[in-house]
Amino acid sequence: MKYALYLCFVLFLAGSSLYGQDAALEPATGTNNDLVILKTGKRLRGEILKYEVGKEMIFLTDAGIRMKIPAEVLERFVAGARMGEINNSLKPEKPEKPFLAAGNFYNNFAQVMPFGAKTAGNSSTGFGFEYSFGMQMSPKLGLGVGTGMNFMFGSLSDRLIPLVAEIRYYNNPERRHRAYALLDSGYSMGWMADKTSEAYSLKGGWRIHPALGVAWNSRGGSRFSTELGFLHQRATLVEDWWESSRWKRENDYKMNRWVFKMGLLF
The missing domain is CATH 2.40.160.20 (Porin)
Structure with missing residues (x-):
């Protein structure tokens, strides 16, 4: 009986910890409306935590992954967008040919x-x-x-x-x-x-x-x-x-x- 009560107590603690972890990640799961498009064409949805022009972006994905995105790979982003409208209207744009580059x-x-x-x-x-x-x-x-x-x-x-x-x-x-x-x-x-x-x-x-x-x-x-x-x-x-x-x-x-x-x- 003693060991049964001890086992039930351990299972209760484990269940509580799992429940608390899910609750902590829930705000970052599908509730953020920021969209980031990389130059490779890949799209990331989540929350922009920090961004300065010419510097890396700190981004939290919907899956709860914190990322550092270098400015060199960032194509564009839309903050506070509606996902349905983004899926229907946004398409990757062809990069502009730099005809003003030195030597051209x-x-x-x-x-x-x-x-x-x-x-x-x-x-x-x-x-x-x-x-x-x-x-x-x-x-x-x-x-x-x-x-x-x-x-x-x-x-x-x-x-x-x-x-x-x-x-x-x-x-x-x-x-x-x-x-x-x-x-x-x-x-x-x-x-x-x-x-x-x-x-x-x-x-x-x-x-x-x-x-x-x-x-x-x-x-x-x-x-x-x-x-x-x-x-x-x-x-x-x-x-x-x-x-x-x-x-x-x-x-x-x-x-x-x-x-x-x-x-x-x-």
């Missing part, structure tokens, strides 16, 4: 739409397209060269072909949509396609073009660029007549235009 090349093809007041010689506003190619020296700084074709006189026969060097500076390159400042400068060559009269020729001149723009990165990976800048372009129209006596005149143009660009960045 970039290409920008854009349509040029100048606008503004008429200048000396009643030259009118034209349009054109430009292409630039360069390399990212750092995530914020890019250097490149550019060319294209501009119809600055409003005529398809009067063309200016720029050869420029450019510098781009990106603000907050870690963002998906990135603002940047651009400056290009160089020489534009003149080209007249209309050869009905050999008396006229078009000479190019120096140009400078500062601008502010945004690189828009879509979720599908396509990137678009929009720019608003100011273009100062110089050119000379030469009239050289040979009749009874030679007559020559040069008309110098200093064109100042506001310029809007819209194109692809890849």
Whole structure:
């Protein structure tokens, strides 16, 4: 009888300890609504105990496991989320290609739409397209060269072909949509396609073009660029007549235009 009572007492203590352990873990079992998604695609549900940007996260899973998650493997997290909505709406996103990483090349093809007041010689506003190619020296700084074709006189026969060097500076390159400042400068060559009269020729001149723009990165990976800048372009129209006596005149143009660009960045 004595041993039977002793055995019953031991079983009672064991049962009490097991019950207390389950009660202690119960708050962490399915009651927390924080979701953590790792870069591997794995999802963890539980409670975020501590988190600082750039540092490891202290996380308590629904199973009661305390984890230290390094910042390098953390993709994103949702605090206080509803599990049903998360299961239906959240999907792992493809990591963005770091096209602004140092050493990467970039290409920008854009349509040029100048606008503004008429200048000396009643030259009118034209349009054109430009292409630039360069390399990212750092995530914020890019250097490149550019060319294209501009119809600055409003005529398809009067063309200016720029050869420029450019510098781009990106603000907050870690963002998906990135603002940047651009400056290009160089020489534009003149080209007249209309050869009905050999008396006229078009000479190019120096140009400078500062601008502010945004690189828009879509979720599908396509990137678009929009720019608003100011273009100062110089050119000379030469009239050289040979009749009874030679007559020559040069008309110098200093064109100042506001310029809007819209194109692809890849």
